[in-house]
Amino acid sequence: DHADAVVRFRIFKDDKEKTMQTLKMVAENGRWVIDDIVSNHGSVLQAVNSENEKTLAAIASLQKEQPEAFVAELFEHIADY
Helix, strand or coil, rough: EEEEEEEEECCCCCCCEEEEEEEEEEEEEEEEEEEEEEEECCEEHHHHHHHHHHHHHHHHHHCCHHCCCCCCCCHHHHHCC
């Protein structure tokens, strides 16, 4: 089962504008859990997955046959992460 819950709230008590988000819910083990949060900025799940894919691609590009070569190059690029 799936359901959407649209919520509106003020991030800070003094805010004039309300923020609206959609909570994408899924039933798991007899209870509802949040599967994703969607706002006017997009899906949190998609954003996290996109960043994870970029990080994994960067790490894969550093792979070496010898583990110590990989670690050495990783430390050369540590500031990039």
